[in-house]
Amino acid sequence: MTTTHGSAKWQGGIKDGKGAISTKSGALSDYPYGFASRFEGKPGSNPEELIGAAHAACFTMALSLILGEAKLTAEHMETKADVTLEKVADGFAITAVHLTLSAKIPGADNATFQELAGKAKAGCPVSKLLYTKITLDASLQG
Numbered sequence: 001m002t003t004t005h006g007s008a009k010w011q012g013g014i015k016d017g018k019g020a021i022s023t024k025s026g027a028l029s030d031y032p033y034g035f036a037s038r039f040e041g042k043p044g045s046n047p048e049e050l051i052g053a054a055h056a057a058c059f060t061m062a063l064s065l066i067l068g069e070a071k072l073t074a075e076h077m078e079t080k081a082d083v084t085l086e087k088v089a090d091g092f093a094i095t096a097v098h099l100t101l102s103a104k105i106p107g108a109d110n111a112t113f114q115e116l117a118g119k120a121k122a123g124c125p126v127s128k129l130l131y132t133k134i135t136l137d138a139s140l141q142g
Contacts, residue, residue: 052081055126063120077103096133104141113140
């Protein structure tokens with residue numbers, strides 16, 4: 001078992017307040033976030049993009065493991081996770097994550113690739129954490 005952490009600070013009200021996000025590794029250190037960066041497209045981070053980055057990283061690592069078990073090694077994989085935040089009856093909810101993967105995997109045929117990518121989508125720890133609809137578009141490069 002492993003445990004790590006991220007942290008957030010906040011000062012002020014919801015619209016005029018300011019926050020800062022940090023990670024144990026120092027990859028983010030007091031990185032700004034707030035209402036404007038979350039809902040208005042202004043500079044700064046937001047929880048949804050961090051979840052997207054975490055999900056993309058987790059899925060891609062899980063696929064690397066699954067490929068190895070199938071005696072395949074990726075030359076290149078790139079995953080984007082689009083995280084949807086929507087207004088619902090009782091506030092806001094993350095309602096979907098769509099993973100888009102582009103990969104070059106020597107020796108892999110598309111059927112095997114799709115099967116293994118689907119296993120990674122279902123099995124990565126972040127997918128298991130997110131109780132939402134998760135979809136995947138995976139393309140195998142020649």
